[in-house]
Every structure is written in structure tokens, then in C-alpha cells.
Amino acid sequence: MRFAIKIGLCFAFALASQASSGSELRDQVLRDAALKAGLIEAEKTHVKVEPEFVAAGKLVFQSKRLSLNRETACASCHLDRFGSADGIPNAVGTQGKGQGVERLAAGGDIIPRNTLPFWGRGGVGFNVFFWDGKVNGTDGAVVSQFGPLPPSSDPLVVAAHLPPVEIGEMITDSQKNDELKTETISTAQSIYALLVGQLIGDSDIEQALTFATGKQPSQIVYLDVATALASFIRENFKVQPTKLHRFVFDGIPLTDQERRGGLVFYGKGGCSICHNGAYFTDFDFHAVPFPQAGFGKNGFGIDYGRFNETLDPDDRYKFRTPPLLNVTKTAPYSHSGSVADLGDAIRFHVDPLALYNATRFSDAQRVEYYSALKSWSREPLVGIALDNEEIDDLVAFLATLEYDSATQVEETD
Ligand code: HEC
Ligand code: HEC
CATH class of the missing domain: 1.10.760.10 (Cytochrome c-like domain)
Known part of the structure; x- marks a missing residue:
């Protein structure tokens, strides 16, 4: 009996230490990935102002x-x-x-x-x-x-x-x-x-x-x-240390869900291919097939995005990769605000047809959408599969990018 308890304890101890070294390992992988993708300490982004x-x-x-x-x-x-x-x-x-x-x-x-x-x-x-x-x-x-x-x-x-x-x-x-x-x-x-x-x-x-x-x-x-x-x-609005900064630079822990989301962000989700650097953007232009809301910059429910500046047909439907700091606070999402939910905004990147409501749009708008899908097909997003749990984990990870502004503003006459 004593022997059995002893064995049991040893076994439990081995399991526990394995679990903790497993999460430590995952923490280390996540830290390295964030640094490799360009995360720097908040203060290093600050520009002196008078x-x-x-x-x-x-x-x-x-x-x-x-x-x-x-x-x-x-x-x-x-x-x-x-x-x-x-x-x-x-x-x-x-x-x-x-x-x-x-x-x-x-x-x-x-x-x-x-x-x-x-x-x-x-x-x-x-x-x-x-x-x-x-x-x-x-x-x-x-x-x-x-x-x-x-x-x-x-x-x-x-x-x-x-x-x-x-x-x-x-x-x-x-x-x-x-x-x-x-x-x-x-x-x-x-x-x-x-x-x-x-x-x-x-x-x-x-x-x-x-x-x-x-x-x-x-x-x-x-x-x-x-x-x-x-x-x-x-x-x-200068960058202040977020939970992710504190995790990477000060060793403050993340929750299991935040960590899982982070590993998808820098791993199989491919998010950091574009959302990278100190502000989670590559400052480049890419096509993500969000549906268009409103009449659009080009009229008739169309917005050609970067094309309007360069007139290069390859730039149609491309927009600057948006920074993701405080993204949990800025719904609705996309250049035309057509997506209300953060999880849906993520899903549109990899599985646009799961959410696209074709009956809401005119024939002409649908034709535009097929062209947007064609631009998207050249982006590194095609072929990535994310299930609901992974999307929830990504949302939890994005919530670690929150911080507050220095002061509040109000309109005056
Ligand atoms: C190929 C580059 C690219 C990749 C990879 C990418 N994104 Fe994006 N993302 C963009 C662009 C470009 C937009 C804006 C497109 C638009 O508004 O038409 C965007 C928009 C977003 C938005 C909405 C932001 C806002 O303020 O409206 C979120 C959230 C987001 N991406 C998260 C992610 C996540 C999470 C992943 C990984 C699953 C990811 N992105 C992968 C380029 C990319
Ligand atoms: C009517 C609403 C409205 C008002 C008023 C307004 N903005 Fe904006 N602001 C927007 C919109 C919409 C965008 C995005 C436009 C675009 O990219 O085509 C934007 C974008 C910006 C950007 C670019 C941010 C980025 O990520 O690139 C800056 C900077 C900005 N506004 C500053 C200001 C300043 C300064 C004022 C006052 C002088 C102002 N805005 C007044 C709606 C407004």
C-alpha cells in the first residue's frame, strides 16, 4: 500500500514537472517568435515631442x-x-x-x-x-x-x-x-x-x-x-507596455488560451507574415476579401484601395495591413467596417465564403467580389484552416495587445 502511494506520487510529480516544462517550452517558443517577428520594448518606439x-x-x-x-x-x-x-x-x-x-x-x-x-x-x-x-x-x-x-x-x-x-x-x-x-x-x-x-x-x-x-x-x-x-x-497614443510586452520582456505569464492563440498567430495561422514589427503591421498592402459596406471610395459599392494611389492593376483590393494594437476596442473592422465581430474578421482572412452572404449583394458587386478573391488567391493566406477554437484563442491573444491612452479627449465648441 505504502509502496503504491509512493509510486503514485512519483508518477504525479513526473507528470506535473513534464507539464510545467512543456508550458515553459511553449512560452519560450512564443517569446522567440514574437521577438523574431519584430516586437520591441514599447519605449523603443517613442519619438520625442515638445x-x-x-x-x-x-x-x-x-x-x-x-x-x-x-x-x-x-x-x-x-x-x-x-x-x-x-x-x-x-x-x-x-x-x-x-x-x-x-x-x-x-x-x-x-x-x-x-x-x-x-x-x-x-x-x-x-x-x-x-x-x-x-x-x-x-x-x-x-x-x-x-x-x-x-x-x-x-x-x-x-x-x-x-x-x-x-x-x-x-x-x-x-x-x-x-x-x-x-x-x-x-x-x-x-x-x-x-x-x-x-x-x-x-x-x-x-x-x-x-x-x-x-x-x-x-x-x-x-x-x-x-x-x-x-x-x-x-x-x-504612444505604445505602452501591453500584457504581451510584459510576457516577452518581463516574464509575466499569459493564460493557457492566450498562449495557444499566440502560437497560432506566429505559427500555423500565418498572421505575423503581415501583422509584424513593433505595431503588428508590415506597412505593406494586401488583399483580404472582406465584403464591401457602403458605397465605397470608387462608388457603386467598390473600393479599389491601394490601386487608387498607384493605378497598378495588381494593387486592386489591397489595403495597408492594419496595426493590431488595441484592436479589441475598435470594432467594426476592415477598410469599410463591414465586419462587426473580431472573430469573423479573422475568419474572413482564411475562409471568406463561410461568412459571405451572397444574397445581400447585387450581381455587379458579386462580380467585384470574385475579383477580390482572385487578388486574395495570391496572398499567403490561402490554404490555412482555422477551427472555431483556434479563432477564439486568437481573439484572446489579440486582447493581450491592449493599453490605455495617456489622457482622454472630448469635443469642444
Ligand atoms: C497577407 C497579409 C495578412 C495576413 C497573413 C493576415 N492579415 Fe490580417 N489583415 C490584413 C489586411 C490587409 C487587413 C485589412 C484589409 C481590409 O480592410 O480590406 C487585415 C485586417 C485584419 C483585422 C481587422 C483590423 C481592423 O482594424 O479592421 C484583424 C483583426 C486581422 N487582420 C487579424 C489577423 C489575424 C489574426 C491573422 C492570422 C490568422 C491575420 N490577420 C493574417 C493582412 C493580413
Ligand atoms: C468624419 C470623421 C473624421 C474626422 C472629423 C477626422 N477623422 Fe481622421 N480618420 C477618419 C477616417 C474615416 C480615416 C480613415 C480614412 C482613410 O484611410 O481613407 C481617418 C484616418 C486618420 C489618420 C490616419 C491613421 C492611420 O492609421 O493611418 C489620421 C492621422 C487622422 N485620421 C487624423 C485626424 C485628425 C488630426 C483630424 C482632425 C483634424 C481627423 N482625423 C478628423 C475619420 C475622421
């Missing part, structure tokens, strides 16, 4: 004075409670009211894209902006609609020039008088001058901008405003 510009940028970001009729602020669409996006499929710009679904109901002008959040934007090496990469600083000079004379060599500062002059986003069609009739660079310059005048009409903003720039109010130009906006975005 606190005076950050403070001015926050005021400007929140202010509706950055739109000509004073109804839209950056903070109307980039909201804390939706992870710095807006919680709706396609953004609602001018004439929109309220937040989130209220904006849909208010019937404002629709921007045919899903609002992007700000996590890590403008950190070290983060140089490609918007779903189609229309502001791209990868090769040194910033490529954008400003052509050969970008207003700044900092792509985030260039990106912060666009929303206030984008028709439907912060300025309406009817607000253009004859002089402001077309969306050209000189039109934009006249709108910028009006907006700067409007902003410095607020004494707090005037003070913050003069303090940051050391200029007289009359000398302030939109570049100063954009620099302030970029400084605020860079600082407020």
Missing part, C-alpha cells in the same frame, strides 16, 4: 473650430470610447451629430471608409498613413497629394493636413464659394488660413499655439497647427 506642442495639439484636436462651420472636431470621429475610432462602419463627417451610432442616425455626409485609430501612429518607423497609404514616408521623401512640395518631411504632420480640407469630412460641398470651388492645393491653402484665424479666435488655443511656437498670433500658420496635432497624436 510638451508645449502636445498641449496645444490636444486643444486643437478637441475643437470644432477646426471646421469651417464649427460643427466637426477631430474628436467627433476619433473618440476614447471607441478606441480612438468612431464605432461605426463608415465615418459620418459634416452635418453629422452626436457620437457613434447617433452620427449614423443624424444623416450627415458619409466618408466611404472606416475610421482608423491612433495607437502607435507616428512612432519610430511608423511612416505610412491611411487605408490606402496615401501619405507614405517609407522612402524618405513623403509621397502625398501635395506632390513634390509636401508641407513637412514628417508624414504624420502631412497626414494632419488632410482631414480639415477633405470634402464631407470637415468641410461641406456647399461651403465652397467660387474661389474655393475645387479641391486643389491652393484652395486648401485658403481654407487653412481661414481655419487658423478661427482657431486663434479662441484665447486658450491662441495662447497655447503662441507659447509652443514662440510666434505672434498673426504669424501662426496651418503647419504649426498640424505640428501640434501630430505631437498630440504621437504622445497621447
